[in-house]
Amino acid sequence: MQERQPLTPLRHVRTDILDVTYHEAGPADGDTVLLLHGFPYDVHSYVDVAPLLAGHGFHVVVPYLRGHGPTVFLSPSTPRSGQQAALGADVLALMDALGIERAYLAGYDWGGRAACVTAALWPERVLGLVSVNGYLIQDIGAATRPLPPEREAGFWYFYYFLTERGRAGLAADPREVARVIWERNSPEWAFHARDLDRTARAFANPDYTDIVIHSYRHRLGFAPGADAYAELEARLAGLPPVPVPAVTLDGLADGNFPATDGSAAARHFTGPRLHRKVAGAGHNLPQERPEAFAAAVCDVRALRQESPGPDRTAG
Numbered sequence: 001m002q003e004r005q006p007l008t009p010l011r012h013v014r015t016d017i018l019d020v021t022y023h024e025a026g027p028a029d030g031d032t033v034l035l036l037h038g039f040p041y042d043v044h045s046y047v048d049v050a051p052l053l054a055g056h057g058f059h060v061v062v063p064y065l066r067g068h069g070p071t072v073f074l075s076p077s078t079p080r081s082g083q084q085a086a087l088g089a090d091v092l093a094l095m096d097a098l099g100i101e102r103a104y105l106a107g108y109d110w111g112g113r114a115a116c117v118t119a120a121l122w123p124e125r126v127l128g129l130v131s132v133n134g135y136l137i138q139d140i141g142a143a144t145r146p147l148p149p150e151r152e153a154g155f156w157y158f159y160y161f162l163t164e165r166g167r168a169g170l171a172a173d174p175r176e177v178a179r180v181i182w183e184r185n186s187p188e189w190a191f192h193a194r195d196l197d198r199t200a201r202a203f204a205n206p207d208y209t210d211i212v213i214h215s216y217r218h219r220l221g222f223a224p225g226a227d228a229y230a231e232l233e234a235r236l237a238g239l240p241p242v243p244v245p246a247v248t249l250d251g252l253a254d255g256n257f258p259a260t261d262g263s264a265a266a267r268h269f270t271g272p273r274l275h276r277k278v279a280g281a282g283h284n285l286p287q288e289r290p291e292a293f294a295a296a297v298c299d300v301r302a303l304r305q306e307s308p309g310p311d312r313t314a315g
């Protein structure tokens with residue numbers, strides 16, 4: 001297996017509450033695309049996607065999310081929230097700090113959720129959306145509604161993190177927690193130990209454990225949200241639609257989220273939309289199938305340039 005080089009150089013910018021570390025590539029005057037990673041992953045999910053998109057003329061920005069890598073809080077008094085409203089607000093604040101008026105947003109897992117939140121709440125700032133596993137805004141009001149047992153089993157870490165034993169386990173060995181999740185989320189992905197080692201360095205952030213634990217406890221109704229995001233969470237409780245052009249992706253080898261034809265989520269997308277199923281891809285789709293993910297970003301740009309039409313699906 002060819003060893004991939006790390007995403008360099010890294011830059012820093014300050015928002016209202018964070019010093020955000022990000023990778024930048026491509027022409028400065030190109031259409032901006034923000035590539036947003038998930039948990040337990042980092043910016044290297046886009047190690048192959050970023051240069052592909054730069055080659056297609058995109059101005060590419062790949063930030064470390066709050067609690068990951070060198071992205072740090074400016075004040076010790078800021079609540080270390082991992083709730084969905086915080087992730088979306090961080091995207092908007094980063095765009096403001098970088099002087100980006102409008103951008104394409106693309107992500108999976110936490111990053112896909114942040115992209116969906118931003119596109120739903122501030123669509124005037126979003127040119128288009130690429131989201132793995134479709135509409136990812138959490139229906140926290142339905143947190144007590146059970147899923148089929150097989151799905152629940154794949155979410156073992158959700159429940160582990162509800163306990164202080166889980167907090168201690170994550171703090172003690174975040175790399176091993178990530179390894180188990182990677183293997184179960186992406187059973188066909190033959191990642192190398194050095195890929196995991198590189199990403200695990202992002203877990204050394206001093207706020208990593210607090211933010212991860214809060215994220216899972218909040219989404220299941222076991223922790224309150226931060227006061228600063230109460231109004232945004234109230235808006236998200238209504239499951240607002242995404243009105244911008246969108247391409248949604250499902251990996252056919254995703255160990256936790258079985259691929260669908262996209263129709264169940266169609267009501268949440270009121271702009272033009274394509275849905276695709278990607279062979280051989282697990283949950284970390286951009287790292288496992290970078291060409292397919294980069295193609296989706298190019299396709300959403302093309303979709304935006306077309307006249308708006310009805311929702312479409314493609315297998």
